[in-house]
Amino acid sequence: MRNSGKAPTFVVWVISLVLFLVALAAQFGLVRIPEPFATWSWIIGFGLLLAACRIRGL
Known part of the structure; x- marks a missing residue:
């Protein structure tokens, strides 16, 4: 199946x-x-998911 x-x-x-x-x-x-890693894991994970919803093929 294609995305x-x-x-x-x-x-x-x-x-x-x-x-x-x-x-x-x-x-x-x-x-x-x-602490910096725990906080940044929220930010990077959520930002990556948001970007993937907008950028086709990511």
Whole structure:
């Protein structure tokens, strides 16, 4: 199947999901991740997902 819509590809979706899970685990104290990395994982994951919805083929 070809990606004909504006939905993100599976790879981008998985990367965003992993970044979200890292940030979520850091927020609730399940893992110790330094603060800049935990905050930036939210920002990068969400920004990547938003960009993938607008840029065809990403």
